[in-house]
Amino acid sequence: MLKKSDKDQIFEKIYNSYKLFVEKQLKVFNGNRTPYTVYSPIKYILSAGGKRFRPILLLLACEAVGGKLSEAIYAAVAIEMLHNFTLIHDDVMDHAELRRGRLTIHKKWDENTAILAGDEMIAQSYKVLLKTKSSALKPVLHVYTDALVQVCEGQGLDKEFESKKNVSLADYFKMISKKTGRVISASTEIGGIVGGGSKKQLIALRKYGECFGKAFQIMDDLLDVVGITKQFGKKIGGDIKEGKKTYLFIKAMEKVRGSDRKFLLSISPSVKLSEVFVNRTKKIYFQSGAIAEAKKEILKNTRKAQQAIDLLPSSNAKSLLMWLPRQFLERTF
Amino acid sequence: MLKKSDKDQIFEKIYNSYKLFVEKQLKVFNGNRTPYTVYSPIKYILSAGGKRFRPILLLLACEAVGGKLSEAIYAAVAIEMLHNFTLIHDDVMDHAELRRGRLTIHKKWDENTAILAGDEMIAQSYKVLLKTKSSALKPVLHVYTDALVQVCEGQGLDKEFESKKNVSLADYFKMISKKTGRVISASTEIGGIVGGGSKKQLIALRKYGECFGKAFQIMDDLLDVVGITKQFGKKIGGDIKEGKKTYLFIKAMEKVRGSDRKFLLSISPSVKLSEVFVNRTKKIYFQSGAIAEAKKEILKNTRKAQQAIDLLPSSNAKSLLMWLPRQFLERTF
DSSP, X not given: OOOHHHHHHHHHHHHHHHHHHHHHHHGGGGSOOSSHHHHHHHHHHHTSOOOOHHHHHHHHHHHHTTOOHHHHHHHHHHHHHHHHHHHHHHHHXXXXXXXXXXXXXXXXXXXXXXXXHHHHHHHHHHHHHTTSOHHHHHHHHHHHHHHHHHHHHHHHHHHHHHTOSOOOHXXXXXXXXXXXXXXXXXXXXXXXXXXXXXXXXXXXXXXXXXXXXXXXXXXXXXHHHHOOHHHHSSOTTHHHHTTOOOHHHHHHHHHOOHHHHHHHHTOOTTSOOOHHHHHHHHHHHHHTTHHHHHHHHHHHHHHHHHHHTTTSOOOHHHHHHHHHHHHHHTTOO | OOOHHHHHHXXXXXXXXXXXHHHHHHGGGGSOOSSHHHHHHHHHXXXXXXXXXXXXHHHHHHHHTTOOHHHHHHHHHHHHHHHHHHHXXXXXXXXXXXXXXXXXXXXXXXXXXXXXXXXXXXXXXXXHHTTSOHXXXXXXXXXXXXXXXXXXXXXXXXXXXXXXXXXXXXXXXXXXXXXXXXXXXXXXXXXXXXXXXXXXXXXXXXXXXXXXXXXHHHHHHHHHHHOOHHHHSSOTTHHHHTTOOOHHHHHHHHHOOHHHHHHHHTXXXXXXXXXXXXXXXXXXXXXTTHHHHHHHHHHHHHHHHHHHTTTSOOOXXXXXXXXXXXXXXXXXX
């Protein structure tokens, strides 16, 4: 048996070969398409890198049920574009300045450009998706459109929560399952559909995506506090400044009393927050045990994701799907 | 033979019965769906009335080639939603205050709400569209997605033109064929596809939509100058204030010299324009003959639209399609 580090290295190599495959397809947006107002920002964001893990999950899910990569590639590209549309519009709504270590589109250009580029990205994503082979097209479109519906609803809940003080953990989980979970679970479900998976396999793949998505969002919440801008690609403390109801905020609110509780309750997106404010919030998150609980929740959902696809037949794709969540959530590459 | 006014009255009655049919379907968005942030503005704009002429064109096109209304209704609702998505986002980008005589969504709520409601509207429109019967679904989706691609590109060109001084009539026609024409020609084309029309019929229906769309946009440009806010539902002079390169602007620029030309060239979206400024622009449009030319161009395209569908078999639907453009462009109802 290989040592863990050797296994990781091999899997990373395989992961990167899938990534190259996806990026080759995305390069069609690298030309000088007109109108520039619309396509320059699309080229900008699609060439900014990123983990491409949603399209890779889609490709792996397809292979894991016996399907061919060539049949799933269009849906994979579409899902990456759908994800990038959400980044563009969410960054406008969240006043985010950095994405993947570069200026966000509305900062580099302006808000109108970002709105329009996001809209065109949805359009182009459907255009690519429609190249999927006919027999799978209808169910694929249903899942894909459901992901688009849910991701908008999730963003709506996320924005509503900013001005609410009493968001429960159940509310939070509902919100992230829509905002983050559904695009990820749609990736694995669509991969399964294109690959010709059985109903049981599709349910398993969707469940895997849901759990992975949950773990992923809590990790994202965590990185907003403990991450490093250069690695994270976003400004640290952004969620705190926007008054986001993250896992950490809700968990900390369950645990703290007195002046710390009062302090957390005073956070509002309308108030311009200083670094001192952000640092005190971080301290409360650590001391209350919210950070530790977040790590536990991530681990739990990572395991649930792996268990969900246990029933799939052995294959390299399945091994990679098993390896990916843990690896990913440690953000070691 | 009926007198013209009797014929008009009958056709108006029929038009309104189609309108009621469409609005009945749109009522599914009248409930109290959550998240409110997302669905309240959608309910607000979909219940604000409007002519519903894109879905009605779609239904008529379907019937004109022998199809059934019940098969086309989902596509009709989808196209009305697609149109409303463009209104929401364009109003943000154009800083418009009024739409259908009511506050625009970003004015009544805020820009974030308008962005998100527009996004969800696209998602919901695809969801409705997917209810279309399977045999027609794939070509319908291709045309529909093309309309979404084009309408975003058209809006991009429209925004680019605002800061350009040398927009030609050819540039303008390209822009409006994307921004306005394609959603209208997609309506008639999709109606034809769902109705099982022949290739020749589909080309004719698309051509009809293109010409109608062209006439419609020039009429819209005209109403920005000569319209009455209460009937038009938008603030008069909005295009002038935004520095839009309308048919009137381009035609006037072809014709005027000296101080009037200098004056038109000084229009820029970055300058806050007074009523006096708007009134002088109107005067130039009238005196240069641009208004008269616009009316001629509208009439020409109205006739071309009617000629395009001459080859369709006689039917009530065809008669209504023949009657509609002229009637509409006089905005008598």
